[in-house]
Amino acid sequence: MSRAARDPQAAVAGAEPEPVAAERRGRPRSAAADSAIIEAVLRLIENGASMGELSMEGIAREAGVGKATVYRRWSGKDALMLDVMRSLDAPLPPLDGDSVRDDLVSLLEFLRRRGLAKRDSALLRTVVSHVQAHPELWEEYHRSVVRARNEALLAVLRRGMATGEIRTDRPVDTLADLFVGPMLARAFLHRWKDLPEGLAEDIVDTVLDGVRPRPRAAAG
Amino acid sequence: MSRAARDPQAAVAGAEPEPVAAERRGRPRSAAADSAIIEAVLRLIENGASMGELSMEGIAREAGVGKATVYRRWSGKDALMLDVMRSLDAPLPPLDGDSVRDDLVSLLEFLRRRGLAKRDSALLRTVVSHVQAHPELWEEYHRSVVRARNEALLAVLRRGMATGEIRTDRPVDTLADLFVGPMLARAFLHRWKDLPEGLAEDIVDTVLDGVRPRPRAAAG
Amino acid sequence: MSRAARDPQAAVAGAEPEPVAAERRGRPRSAAADSAIIEAVLRLIENGASMGELSMEGIAREAGVGKATVYRRWSGKDALMLDVMRSLDAPLPPLDGDSVRDDLVSLLEFLRRRGLAKRDSALLRTVVSHVQAHPELWEEYHRSVVRARNEALLAVLRRGMATGEIRTDRPVDTLADLFVGPMLARAFLHRWKDLPEGLAEDIVDTVLDGVRPRPRAAAG
């Protein structure tokens, strides 16, 4: 689990400068409780609990933990959900392929599996929708999760611009959305069914080539 | 307001076969109450209420209406929200432009303004996130709002395929996402700030042309 | 039950000038709930609940009533207890006997049975001790219960002074305590076991006669 869970303030603030040698007195927090709580949330959501049905009361009960133990760690459902989401995070894949095209495929394939694939979908849909409804939560989620992904994508595209693989007459962040967006559309708009195998390649190639019929038989 | 508001069952079921001459006796429902309620919801959301803070109790209070009057019309918050969303709907623009490209721009421009532009953003984000969290609500919203837009887009693309403006070696619905997705990405991913003026044209043209540098100066 | 129970403000204020035609809107309070709550308290106390164990939560549960229904009627445990005590009240006996001595016996016999006898003892001890711990509660209990009894006693004594049955060289309220006090001592100091049959007569006669050996056989 992210260490933010141990520091409710940081969970929302984002910055975590580590109080270093903050006099540690009294009984230390139980690491077992931390994970029991997070896992209780995951279990409840997977059993079909919607956000409104997810009560702190129920979470504590499911985790076999006193309510105070939850509130000692997180200031409320919002902060807890943020850490639940972070607990679902995975490290980005390495992006050092031979071609920019391959890196783009890796990145979209990563998105397809982590984050948008079927297994997590109920869970994600629930948590994401909650986070979206709260500007400050969204802000924080953006900062801690979305931004890293986006910057990786921008880096790849910039590299492509340098090597001549990507056109340079458009702002790079506009181009980035052309790749991420279609994946998003599939996930959000079309019933959230799981995303098919070859989707990442399909999207990357079609966006690279364009939707207009190519003037010649094939692109290279 | 959609007549579904008068028929809570139908609000979710979608089908509304009209109970014909169901003996109408007693005092008829007040049309004023209907709109007072919907507008109370909009007012509350615009004043910063998140979904969790939006209580039926509060809505009734704000609308100056008894709780029972709300429940007489909608089976719960879900059904009410569905009608709130529908009340925000606008008719699609005419899609009979000279070129497929122009129709695509119209469509995306429509999305940019209605649905994703600044004014409604807090409102939409709130309501959409609520709807997303509930599969059956999302299903219904999809049926009554998303589908129409998507089918319009598919029609335009199919026309383009017929006229040779759009490549035919990809499934049409995959192509559709390439246009809608980037708009979605801008709206969802990037802080939900309002979408700039030329965005629709930008997206359409770049997607049509592709992200790879064109072999020639322009796509004739 | 005392009508004060219907009027939480009055429960503490004591004065109940009846708002007369206070606009009665909405569903009226359930009289059944009123008595269910009071009886739940009595039942719990008789089953051995001490004051600390008597939770509003438990009372509501025992009464089969929502917590809000309790709080709607009483502002807290204090006000509720006050009405519980009042519900135990009984009307004073008629004090028009042939002699002042007989009236005093009636009055003390009343105290012996209502208020201090065995059946109510656990109950009374619990409630009284709670009320005593809170000055403002005690004040109110005094006003609504103790005072009436005391004034009845004072009236009897004053009558006795007029008829020459009671000495007049002491303040009447000092004399009053001489009769009530011994009963109190028995009840409070000696384990709260139930008070024996002839106690009232015993006390009255001994206090009238004095503790010093009488110089003659009787006070003729």
Place this chain on the structure above:
Amino acid sequence: MSRAARDPQAAVAGAEPEPVAAERRGRPRSAAADSAIIEAVLRLIENGASMGELSMEGIAREAGVGKATVYRRWSGKDALMLDVMRSLDAPLPPLDGDSVRDDLVSLLEFLRRRGLAKRDSALLRTVVSHVQAHPELWEEYHRSVVRARNEALLAVLRRGMATGEIRTDRPVDTLADLFVGPMLARAFLHRWKDLPEGLAEDIVDTVLDGVRPRPRAAAG
């Protein structure tokens, strides 16, 4: 402070046989902690804390002591309160006056000042009411405080019976209540305001003489 405070078991059991040479190892208990705790309780009560507001948590905090340190000494609030009461105790006055009448006055004067006088009243009322609500506490308080006083009173009365100063045709304990009771009535029933100077003498003389007008001018 009573040494019972050092032995939580004994605090309730009453008997305190001193574990003699129970192997005393490690850091000895801090005597400062004992008194800090008792004094914290007194301070809190004098500052207006009612029994319900008197939390072990708050007591430990006020005493600058860990909660465990409190629980190591007393089994709970009850046992602690018992020792708080004992800490307020004072030795009985010597009862060897010239006359029984004077000893009775001494005894009642003692009650008037210690136990019922103004300074301690809030404190006493709070603690007494707590003790009263719990049969086993009351039992113990009776054993360790009330009994001694009562037996002193009985001894005086028996002496009076022997010397002919007190009538012998009533059980001695019945007579005892006639003296203690009025003091109790003043303290409990009449607002707990402080008891006037000459009260003890007044009560004793009136009870001795009786309330009926004396047949002769004075009791010789």
Place this chain on the structure above:
DNA sequence: CCGTAAGCGAGACGGTACGTCCAGTCTTCTG
């Protein structure tokens, strides 16, 4: 044009969850 059925605002009903506080116990570190 009058009865009546269904509407209306108001608010009480039994419940559940909120976030806080305390009971009593347990666990760490420091003296």
Place this chain on the structure above:
DNA sequence: CAGAAGACTGGACGTACCGTCTCGCTTACGG
């Protein structure tokens, strides 16, 4: 080992809503 600090589970606190249920009206229709 005792002590302080403070985390632990458990549960009550008083408030706010939930969705349902009366109340005493008002309103429009249909007989």
